Amino acid sequence: MIRPEAAAFFKKYSEIFAGLIIALIGLWLATRIGWFWTAIGVIIAFMGLGLAFTAFRRLIFKTDQIGPGVVEVDERQISYFSAYEGGSVSIESLARITAITTDEGPWSDDLHWVLEEDGGATLTIPNSAAGAEQLFDAFAALDGVDYSMATKAMGTTNHDRFVIWSKPRAALH
Incomplete structure (x- = not known):
């Protein structure tokens, strides 16, 4: 079982974690032999970083939503x-x-x-x-x-x- 506090933390930051994991996969691919895999890996790494950055920006807008309306x-x-x-x-x-x-x-x-x-x-x-x-x-x-x-x-x-x-x-x- 995962503690509720830990589950809430991972849920809150899940998009950022997903973007960083995608970036790491891209970096792993970039270290493979051959220019093709290097190019694909770099593209995937930048996409993952872009996703993580966008998720971070979106996170600042999130609240507990207990306000009116x-x-x-x-x-x-x-x-x-x-x-x-x-x-x-x-x-x-x-x-x-x-x-x-x-x-x-x-x-x-x-x-x-x-x-x-x-x-x-x-x-x-x-x-x-x-x-x-x-x-x-x-x-x-x-x-x-x-x-x-x-x-x-x-x-x-x-x-x-x-x-x-x-x-x-x-x-x-």
Whole structure:
């Protein structure tokens, strides 16, 4: 039997472990004799590292999901529903994504995502809402998302605002 704490740890980091195992298999293949196996091994190693890196980025978005509301991402539409507020925004009409934190973190769920549309409408989503991990995939569709800023926002202990992405503005000349 595996202890529940160990099982939870391996489940949480399973995608990262899978990517690293794939990378190790690729490195093993790269040490085989012949240029063909070396090339295949290097390609597989880079794919495994890419998978592990993406899984690590996705991990920062995961929470215990005990907060209010439900997030749903469907057909490039982000929706948030709760007992008190809610709404939806289209990914194409987004103008800015901001992470707002309070001074209660990083040990409590103090992060909220503010999605602003071009027309001025905003949608505020707590990171602890059920389904909030889907936001990672939705944000990945946008060019220039600053994941390092998102990581910094999730680890801060201050009341602050972090612009994760903003729509590039057209030059007037």
